[in-house]
Amino acid sequence: MINTIKFLLFSTVFLLFACQDSPKKNKVKAEIETQEAVSTLNLDSAINNCVTQLEIAVPKLTDLTKHPRLIETDEKEWKEVPNGRLVWTSGFYPGILWYMYDLTKDEKWKLEAIKRTEVFEDFKTITEHHDIGFMMFPAFGNGYQLGDKKEYKDILLTSATSLASRYNPNVGTIKSWSNKMHPRWQQHITIIDNMLNLELLFWAAKNGGDSNLKDIAIKHAETTMKNHFRDDYTSWHVIEYDSVTGNVLNHHTKQGYADDSRWSRGQAWGIYGYSMVYRETGDKKFLDFAQNLSDKYLEYLPEDYIPHWDFDVPNLEEEERDASAAAVVASGLLELSTFIEDETKKEKYYNAAIKMLSSLSSEKYSGVGKADSFLLHSTGAKSLGSEIDVALIYADYYYIEALDRLKKIKSQKDVAQL
Template sequence: MRLLLLSLVFCLASCQSGQKKKETATAQVLNGKSVAFDLNGAIEDCESQLEIAVPKLTDLSKHPRLIETNETEWKEIPNGRLVWTSGFYPGILWYMYEITKDEKWKQEAIKRTEVFEDFKTITEHHDIGFMMFPAYGNGYLFGDKKEYKDILLTSANSLASRFNPKVGTIRSWSNKMHPRWQQHITIIDNMLNLELLFWSAKNGGDKSHYDIAVKHAETTMEHHFRDDYTSWHVVEYDSLNGKVLNKHTKQGLHDDSRWSRGQAWGIYGYTLMYRETKDKKFLDFAQKIADKYLELLPEDYIPHWDFDIDTTKDDDRDASAAAIVASGLLELSTYMEDEALQNKYYNAALNMLTSLSSEKYSGVGKADSFLLHSTGAKSLGHEIDVALIYADYYYIEALDRLKKMNSVN
């Protein structure tokens, strides 16, 4: 069955030699039409975009964060202990090396990764997972940089230090950073940082990291989701007894709205949980979140920045959410025993990638990014209809996953 072959993708470091690779993968229907996704073409476009952008990004004290509306070049911001996006650019370079095996991308990735080793001691917030694993984790996995192991283990210890056993989650933000909330804050985004803890538990780190990740996911599953399997963004807990105090948003339309990237973090996060634990409750939950998300999508499979906006007045999309979900659904499809469900999630992911690579959303010929039309925080008045570095990261991750899946088909 395809399930057995696809599942190997996430267990093996490299694909078996001599297996035939597909150049395209066919999606079912997009906007009422049968379409084919040109995987090799999408990868070539990404590489050509990096060829344009990398020579411009020479200041190692900064990283590309966004391309403003109607601009063409990346706006760089200083690397800093409170800047959660710093790991995505080196992560992109590691993926390009993994896909092409071109040594120049490995050398560029090393150069961009090793400038923030000191971030391994960050305990001020939860984003150390986002900052360190795409860079040092991918370097360890794809670049055979075994010397990164201790950096990753220290990073995991730093993240684990924010776990509150009375609450059952890792504290995401400090109250000084976000004074609206006075006690223990956890955001749905935090699900992605659990990968660092699982990696640590398997690679010589504290075995409690596994238990912390599982408990965080269980608590989040209990309190962060509505009956319809959509997610709140922020949950505030009493630090002493774990009681839920408030359910709010920071980047969504309003406190009770369905912020699309929040739903994306959930789909990806609970798929990750099943990969690492093989606990069927996490697989079942990932499916329920994914099914609800797919119900809410417009025809082109790219969500609006919040599912509850008035689309007669606001058409801003979030390509970053689509890229995250596409990557997550590709993996989710490999865990389905039923072929119809395999195809459901696989084809949905292909439809997302087809739209993202299309003239409407691609940055090719228009800007230095892979993708356009992401929304970072419209409710806060910034990063509206822009290119975002993490949209590009999850897009190239999805392409890498699809390439590996095709190579074992």
């Protein structure tokens, strides 16, 4: 009897300590895996693969009235869609070409970027929706900043004014969509994606535009920070406001699994957006918020750091991944890491971004040898039955932006060590 009691006590103590050690062991295991990813990412190889993919794709994309949008599952070539005032993805392809020029300094990419950018000049007057920022800044903004095309300045300033026309001071945000386009919502709609359009306003305010453009961008970021996130720092997709009082009427989704679910790319837009807003304002509240969003996002990631399209969808492990969300976050975290003074947190975000890029560059997610894109396995809007497990042009855009940012970070580190 005594021996039995001793055995039970020993077993209980053993299990207690085993349970206590498990989180530590898991943390150590995760840190080891992250370090392995950091050491295995070959940046030059990843960039060269992008060069190879563009050299295959560009000769096929000759119709300037269209732009590449997606590559369907098991297809190899880009499906092109007509350039239109309501097509939000048109700026990403020229943006990719500008980043390739920045990475390689090869004039052929600059010439191709110019050709693909300047067909969108008339879009500078778009006021029908908020996506003018997505459409114009990757194209004309990168052309101005990376290609020294200073003649794009007036186009960008006009674009910013067009975007600002959708600002509602009663609400404190820019209206994303028209109610005619999305009749489910009757009043002022703002989606989390809108955070990225603010960069156009910040740029314009610094480059000869009305200073009020910066005020609008800041107010939009503050209002979104107040209303668009749950207490645990996860994001809703769509907020419907009362157009007159500014009160929140509804929390919804369009591309997530459910109104109350956590759509992974929505969280990605927030991480990227608030990192950018801190860069433009220097206001620490935005830096703190970007870190809170990032910390929460990292908690939900699977082992390879490429999220499922929604964190709350049933049978999660059987659901599609979204490489586009990973690319957006990788780019955002690289920038965020440059703002952090605490070395432990700086390393956390930097290493997480590297692990994401390592996975995206791997055989599993790379398009090399399989399709004309940089990346595979993105999910645009599964809840709408479209763009499921495909290549997406904006996934490629944020991926090459992340590679460009990483190369510059590494160059700065090399200079600092001299």
